[in-house]
Amino acid sequence: MDVPLYDSLDSQVVLVTGATRGIGKAIADGLVDLDATVYAGARDTDDIEATDRHAIELDVTDDDGMVAAVDRIEREQGRLDVLVNNAGVMDSREPLDGMPTDVIDHTLDTNLRGAVLMTKYALPLLLAEAGGRIVTMSSGLGAITESQSGGTPAYRISKTGVNGLTKYLDGEYAADGLIANSVCPGYVQTDMTEGSAPRTPEKGAETPVWLARFQPDAPSGRFWRDKAEIEW
Numbered sequence: 001m002d003v004p005l006y007d008s009l010d011s012q013v014v015l016v017t018g019a020t021r022g023i024g025k026a027i028a029d030g031l032v033d034l035d036a037t038v039y040a041g042a043r044d045t046d047d048i049e050a051t052d053r054h055a056i057e058l059d060v061t062d063d064d065g066m067v068a069a070v071d072r073i074e075r076e077q078g079r080l081d082v083l084v085n086n087a088g089v090m091d092s093r094e095p096l097d098g099m100p101t102d103v104i105d106h107t108l109d110t111n112l113r114g115a116v117l118m119t120k121y122a123l124p125l126l127l128a129e130a131g132g133r134i135v136t137m138s139s140g141l142g143a144i145t146e147s148q149s150g151g152t153p154a155y156r157i158s159k160t161g162v163n164g165l166t167k168y169l170d171g172e173y174a175a176d177g178l179i180a181n182s183v184c185p186g187y188v189q190t191d192m193t194e195g196s197a198p199r200t201p202e203k204g205a206e207t208p209v210w211l212a213r214f215q216p217d218a219p220s221g222r223f224w225r226d227k228a229e230i231e232w
Contacts (some may be wrong), residue, residue: 009036018087026205060114113157130177170221
């Protein structure tokens with residue numbers, strides 16, 4: 001697909017949630033390489049060792065912490081061009097009838113509620129100028145066009161939900177210049193996959209970083225894998 005892209009993100013500001021390791025760290029790395037000013041979200045900022053990004057305390061289950069993070073970015077930079085909703089957890093993989101309620105709550109709080117509220121708090125800055133981007137990490141496991149059997153119900157439902165968030169954002173704010181997309185990074189070697197996956201975090205980060213480069217006339221409200229649109 002021929003998509004208008006920024007060659008550089010110099011002077012642009014990006015917030016990546018869950019940026020301490022795995023795909024989140026690889027996304028932050030890729031955005032730094034594009035000369036973006038990157039705020040790397042972490043529950044413990046000591047986990048952000050790289051000095052070429054701003055470590056920012058951020059837990060997407062903590063409403064006050066999310067507000068404080070956005071306030072800090074506004075105070076220090078006066079703008080936010082891209083939000084990457086990356087922070088997420090895997091559930092305990094049982095089918096729904098066997099999954100503990102606290103596991104369901106934690107998964108939905110982190111993966112879905114966290115993404116919704118992080119977006120809510122970031123929107124005023126993202127809408128300040130046309131072309132603000134929201135990239136939300138999803139999964140093919142949440143695609144409603146495919147069977148969702150095989151356990152991991154809370155995770156699957158959370159990812160179906162963030163796809164709904166993307167469609168809503170596109171419908172509500174596209175006329176204001178917002179570009180919102182969901183992305184499946186593929187099966188990646190992270191703590192979630194316990195080392196069983198074939199893809200490196202760097203490969204998983206390629207499409208999210210590409211989406212962060214979208215210029216104002218680029219597609220919005222879509223679901224992507226490997227820089228190609230896929231079905232919801």
